[in-house]
Amino acid sequence: MEHTADFEIFLVALPGLEHALCDEARALGFAGVRIVPGGVALRGGWPDVWRANLWLRGATRVLVRIGEFRAFHLAQLDKRARKFPWGDVLRADVPVRVEASCSKGSKIYHAGAAAQRVARAISEELGAPVVEAAQDAVIRVMLRIDDNLCTLSVDSSGAALHKRGHKQAMGKAPLRETMAALFLRQCGYTGTEPVLDPMCGSGTFVIEASEMAAGLAPGRARGFAFEQMVTIDAARWAEMRAQGAIAQAPVQRFYGSDRDAGAVRMAGENAERAGVADWCSFTQMSFSDLVPPEGPPGLVMVNPPYGARIGNKKLLYGLYGGLGAVLKERFGGWRVGMVTSEPGLAKAAGLPFEPAGPPVVHGGLKVRLYRSATLRSSA
Numbered sequence: 001m002e003h004t005a006d007f008e009i010f011l012v013a014l015p016g017l018e019h020a021l022c023d024e025a026r027a028l029g030f031a032g033v034r035i036v037p038g039g040v041a042l043r044g045g046w047p048d049v050w051r052a053n054l055w056l057r058g059a060t061r062v063l064v065r066i067g068e069f070r071a072f073h074l075a076q077l078d079k080r081a082r083k084f085p086w087g088d089v090l091r092a093d094v095p096v097r098v099e100a101s102c103s104k105g106s107k108i109y110h111a112g113a114a115a116q117r118v119a120r121a122i123s124e125e126l127g128a129p130v131v132e133a134a135q136d137a138v139i140r141v142m143l144r145i146d147d148n149l150c151t152l153s154v155d156s157s158g159a160a161l162h163k164r165g166h167k168q169a170m171g172k173a174p175l176r177e178t179m180a181a182l183f184l185r186q187c188g189y190t191g192t193e194p195v196l197d198p199m200c201g202s203g204t205f206v207i208e209a210s211e212m213a214a215g216l217a218p219g220r221a222r223g224f225a226f227e228q229m230v231t232i233d234a235a236r237w238a239e240m241r242a243q244g245a246i247a248q249a250p251v252q253r254f255y256g257s258d259r260d261a262g263a264v265r266m267a268g269e270n271a272e273r274a275g276v277a278d279w280c281s282f283t284q285m286s287f288s289d290l291v292p293p294e295g296p297p298g299l300v301m302v303n304p305p306y307g308a309r310i311g312n313k314k315l316l317y318g319l320y321g322g323l324g325a326v327l328k329e330r331f332g333g334w335r336v337g338m339v340t341s342e343p344g345l346a347k348a349a350g351l352p353f354e355p356a357g358p359p360v361v362h363g364g365l366k367v368r369l370y371r372s373a374t375l376r377s378s379a
Helices: 018-027 046-055 074-083 111-126 177-186 204-214 234-244 261-274 313-330 343-348
Strands: 007-012 031-036 039-044 061-070 096-102 139-146 149-155 195-197 254-258 280-284 299-302 335-340 360-362 365-371
Touching (some): 018 031, 018 039, 018 177, 039 046, 111 139, 177 335, 204 261, 204 280, 204 299, 335 343, 343 365
Parallel strands (some): 096 139, 195 254, 195 299
Antiparallel strands (some): 360 365
């Protein structure tokens, strides 16, 4: 597969955020972008694969469709897998793991046996070490058999893309960076206004917002599986990554607060590692003491406690009501984005929310984004 080749690239999306990821991919100028089951498809070559991993904030991982053929039984799969040009993508010295899935309409229905045939073909024809354990693999090859069509893909990301490479400290039930970035996007955030999170935890919303404003690539500080493939152009990739690490200082600042001193410390350390600490302020305080920072209004982004983790629901309704009252009273001119698992809690905040966004799975619960229009000044 040449660098200039045109093939399908598949972006795995968090269920419920496919449309937001599609919008992000289009805004970054990728070609042939469309929503498909499980995510977003686009077309491009290997440099587009590198760019997608480096720049997309909302994708869970980037898969590359490297080929397809028909097979009606395991012997045929074995034969065709042995003829496949694995050496065009995989290196003979890099450990590979093979995963397979079969749909009901296919003559080959045993996923384990199918994966075994492909693994043996890679091992014997290319000479690459094939491993069983996910933690031992550098590259993941996926076989999907659907209506007797065998589609081969390779995971170009490696570790999931929400792992930006700078967050070591996390609070309870942290919001994934990919989710936070797309929720910011859905609230109309483009990097030109301040963002404030009054229950900031490990600082995810604040750090993502500041990175977006500074024009920093989310993948600038981590490694990717594609770096261990034959298809990498090391010089071109190094140049691309260097571009992604050039920050332009935002004109506005970003604010996080939390009543937990440990969370505030973690958030500050995470911002420091991300290289955005100069534009972020983290303060220990209760939301009842919250006042708008100096300067223009912007966006309040908050992921308050909710769901099964909190025992007393009455306390939660009081918490949401109190937060909503503070925002209505003091944050005229600001917009609010709130993530929660229960419509009743969002309603308790008493804010002018638009209809809720689609359900998104988070920590075993389904959460939704509630967005407000600009709050009226109480003065």
